[in-house]
Amino acid sequence: MRTVDFTPLYRNAIGFDRLFNMMEASSAKSASAGYPPYNIEQQDENKYRITMAVAGFAEEQLDITQKENVLIVRGERNAEEGKSYIYQGIAERDFERKFQLADYVKVTGANMVNGLLHVDLEREIPEAMKPRKIAINGSNLIENS
Structure with a gap:
C-alpha cells in the first residue's frame, strides 16, 4: 500500500488543513470501503444525487444523518x-x-426504490457569497486652466 506524507505541505498551505486531512483520510480507506456500492450523479450545476445499492435493507x-x-x-x-x-x-x-460534503451543500430528500437508496443534495450558496458584477464608474477629468 502506498502512503503519502502531507506534513511538508502544511507549512506552506495556510487554511488548507481540511483539504489535506480529507486527502489523507481517503487514502487510508479500509478494505470494506466498497460496501455498499454507490454512484454520485450531478443532475445540474447545484443538484446532486447519491444512489446506494442497499438490497436486503x-x-x-x-x-441518514448530516452533521x-x-x-x-x-x-x-x-x-x-x-x-x-x-x-x-x-x-x-x-x-x-461517510461522504464529505462541500460548503453549503444540504440534503433535500431521500427515497428508496427497488433496493436503491437515493439521497438528493443541493448546494445553496448564500447571496453574500455569490459572485456579483462591479460597475466601473467613469472618472471625471480635471482640466488645467
Missing part, C-alpha cells in the same frame, strides 16, 4: 437466527458510509 434499518459537512448513511440488520446456509453470497452485514 428495509427503510427502518437505514439511518456539518459530513453525510453519514448507516445500515443495521438484525441477525436472523435459525438459518443454516449451504452458500451465502448475499452480504448481510451492517455498514456505515
Whole structure:
C-alpha cells in the first residue's frame, strides 16, 4: 500500500488543513470501503444525487444523518437466527458510509426504490457569497486652466 506524507505541505498551505486531512483520510480507506456500492450523479450545476445499492435493507434499518459537512448513511440488520446456509453470497452485514460534503451543500430528500437508496443534495450558496458584477464608474477629468 502506498502512503503519502502531507506534513511538508502544511507549512506552506495556510487554511488548507481540511483539504489535506480529507486527502489523507481517503487514502487510508479500509478494505470494506466498497460496501455498499454507490454512484454520485450531478443532475445540474447545484443538484446532486447519491444512489446506494442497499438490497436486503428495509427503510427502518437505514439511518441518514448530516452533521456539518459530513453525510453519514448507516445500515443495521438484525441477525436472523435459525438459518443454516449451504452458500451465502448475499452480504448481510451492517455498514456505515461517510461522504464529505462541500460548503453549503444540504440534503433535500431521500427515497428508496427497488433496493436503491437515493439521497438528493443541493448546494445553496448564500447571496453574500455569490459572485456579483462591479460597475466601473467613469472618472471625471480635471482640466488645467
